[in-house]
């Protein structure tokens with residue numbers, strides 16, 4: 103259990119961070135959020151938050167789409183996050199969940215003339231997908247939310263019912279994850295992860311116009327593949343049957359990190375085991391997020407001033 107939350111402008115014990123059943127966002131899904139990971143580096147006794155700035159830049163963009171006024175800048179939100187983690191004193195990997203939402207206790211579905219609030223908590227966190235080295239996925243019978251109905255590029259709380267439908271039907275049918283198609287039948291993304299495949303030595307991933315969340319891990323992978331492996335990423339729409347014949351495929355996201363897909367329904371991907379490109383990307387990714395590659399150290403925000411967490415307030 104976390105011990106603290108940032109709630110209504112201050113740090114409070116987690117038990118005090120409570121909302122009413124009348125809260126607008128609880129009734130109508132009128133909020134947006136982020137999912138951020140912090141990684142413990144044992145050798146340095148340091149906790150690094152990964153791409154903190156980019157997460158809050160995206161949160162500001164989500165808020166613009168939802169007409170939520172965030173009273174904090176990217177820098178202020180980053181500082182609040184570091185402060186929360188210091189208070190928690192985590193010496194293990196953690197997940198941070200900031201939320202911006204319509205807080206009024208009123209009936210009436212809308213975005214305007216409402217009061218906005220910001221809240222945040224953090225929890226220790228391990229794997230999101232157990233089978234990171236070889237996930238078995240299905241093509242969901244649900245379609246991804248469309249930009250003209252519910253914009254996927256904003257991380258909107260209410261939109262996650264779409265992800266929940268896809269995930270639950272996949273898991274209850276025995277799969278690890280679902281791939282969700284756009285209305286035109288092209289691959290959009292996983293229930294909470296972006297999708298990549300390897301074809302003819304290149305990475306291929308759906309473009310931002312395929313109703314995806316513009317993932318920060320997606321961006322990280324594109325950069326690492328280019329810089330460290332000399333592999334180019336093509337952003338284009340992907341047919342369903344391309345997955346049946348690609349060499350490798352994987353999901354990536356803050357939660358799932360980089361997870362190889364080795365089977366899609368009743369077909370193996372490649373030879374049915376994790377391939378060389380995904381293996382190398384996973385190695386790089388885990389080194390980068392723990393601050394072990396100097397070149398990418400600017401993506402890692404240290405939480406503790408000196409080595410080691412104090413665990414004190």
Ligand code: PMP
Pocket residue numbers: 137265291292293294295296314315316317318319320354355356357
């Ligand atoms: N798509 C969806 C729907 C997600 O919820 C997430 C997780 N935030 C992602 C993609 C991956 O985004 P990121 O790499 O920024 O975590």
